[in-house]
Amino acid sequence: MTKLNIGMVGYKFMGKAHSNAYRALPMFFPDRITPNMKVICGRNTAAVSAAAAQFGWAEHTSDWKALVSREDIDLIDINAPSNAHKEIAVAAAQAGKHFYCEKPLALSLQDSREMLEAAENAGVKHMVGFNYRFAPAVMLAKRLIDEGRLGDIYHFRAWFLQDWLVDPDFPLAWRLQKEIAGSGAHGDLGAHLIDMAYYLIGDITEVIGMSETFIKERPLPEETGGLSATSGNQAETGPVTVDDATLFLARFGNGALGSFEATRFATGHRSTNSFEINGSKGSVIFDFERMNELQVYFKDDKEDVQGFRRVLATDPAHAYSGVWWPAGHPIGYEHTFTHAFVEFLDAIEQDRQPVPNFNDGVKCQQVLEAVELSVQERKWIYVASL
Numbered sequence: 001m002t003k004l005n006i007g008m009v010g011y012k013f014m015g016k017a018h019s020n021a022y023r024a025l026p027m028f029f030p031d032r033i034t035p036n037m038k039v040i041c042g043r044n045t046a047a048v049s050a051a052a053a054q055f056g057w058a059e060h061t062s063d064w065k066a067l068v069s070r071e072d073i074d075l076i077d078i079n080a081p082s083n084a085h086k087e088i089a090v091a092a093a094q095a096g097k098h099f100y101c102e103k104p105l106a107l108s109l110q111d112s113r114e115m116l117e118a119a120e121n122a123g124v125k126h127m128v129g130f131n132y133r134f135a136p137a138v139m140l141a142k143r144l145i146d147e148g149r150l151g152d153i154y155h156f157r158a159w160f161l162q163d164w165l166v167d168p169d170f171p172l173a174w175r176l177q178k179e180i181a182g183s184g185a186h187g188d189l190g191a192h193l194i195d196m197a198y199y200l201i202g203d204i205t206e207v208i209g210m211s212e213t214f215i216k217e218r219p220l221p222e223e224t225g226g227l228s229a230t231s232g233n234q235a236e237t238g239p240v241t242v243d244d245a246t247l248f249l250a251r252f253g254n255g256a257l258g259s260f261e262a263t264r265f266a267t268g269h270r271s272t273n274s275f276e277i278n279g280s281k282g283s284v285i286f287d288f289e290r291m292n293e294l295q296v297y298f299k300d301d302k303e304d305v306q307g308f309r310r311v312l313a314t315d316p317a318h319a320y321s322g323v324w325w326p327a328g329h330p331i332g333y334e335h336t337f338t339h340a341f342v343e344f345l346d347a348i349e350q351d352r353q354p355v356p357n358f359n360d361g362v363k364c365q366q367v368l369e370a371v372e373l374s375v376q377e378r379k380w381i382y383v384a385s386l
């Protein structure tokens with residue numbers, strides 16, 4: 001197989017990020033299967049037609065059901081709002097299509113399990129959009145842990161801080177409505193942290209959390225609206241039904257302790273996505289705003305040079321880096337999506353499941369839900385009990 005026809009549902013922020021990745025892929029990874037940008041789909045015909053022209057899709061449609069059943073489509077890419085994921089994923093599986101789905105997988109753990117089951121019954125390949133795993137500096141952290149170079153892991157602490165909701169006039173966009181988004185900062189940002197923890201450290205066994213919705217009513221939006229939604233001075237308001245911030249503590253199966261903070265109210269932080277890991281032989285610190293770097297500390301360094309050092313993950317020694325630009329030339333947010341799709345296409349070619357797939361998505365959903373239950377019941381929850 002040299003070419004795969006893509007049908008993509010969604011055309012906003014993630015639709016643009018995915019389209020950009022598909023376009024870059026054949027130029028930088030010419031030996032891989034070519035993703036053919038066949039059909040883009042969205043509810044608003046005028047907007048999706050403009051997106052098709054701007055992003056480079058051959059066709060557009062507003063009928064996802066017809067898209068999913070088309071003979072000439074091999075892979076369905078789902079990046080519509082979260083409440084649409086399940087129906088499209090199950091239909092795609094039943095039509096025998098491989099599919100890629102943005103995070104969080106679904107509105108509930110039960111729904112995500114049904115999506116996984118549909119994919120397994122159909123024998124198709126499935127992947128979930130945890131793109132931050134694919135930053136070369138994160139992959140270096142993974143290698144250091146797997147090779148035992150940080151020793152036994154004691155701590156994982158992670159924070160994903162944004163501030164786009166601090167303004168009380170920001171409207172009630174879809175990400176603030178539980179029936180569309182599932183949850184707020186928790187599922188949107190916390191999901192990335194949980195996946196990172198699972199990828200780097202392993203299974204989380206128990207959690208205890210707390211959550212807050214600081215601004216409980218907001219003006220209604222002009223349209224469903226994303227991160228740049230406006231209210232157009234609407235006087236009418238509606239209730240915010242998701243968390244603005246969720247924090248939790250966790251125990252890992254290997255004995256490590258974790259702390260997690262996801263908030264849209266960290267004034268001054270546009271998108272600070274970071275983690276620190278401390279082990280018996282060393283530590284690492286990652287900050288997405290400096291995503292080409294990993295701070296590393298090794299306890300065995302000579303006493304007179306002890307300290308954190310900055311490793312640039314842009315040398316050819318690092319995952320994917322040799323493919324882009326000469327050593328020392330940084331890459332960005334968009335490259336993490338290209339790397340994720342390279343993994344997906346490789347998995348299809350090699351007839352294996354890509355990583356992260358829906359098993360990983362369900363694991364994340366299980367922790368998300370355990371934290372929500374813990375917040376509700378104000379107690380520790382065993383993740384395996386869900």
Ligand code: SOE
Pocket residue numbers: 162188189227271
């Ligand atoms: C918005 O909060 C958002 O775009 C998330 O939805 C993404 O998953 C995250 O990568 C950046 O922030």
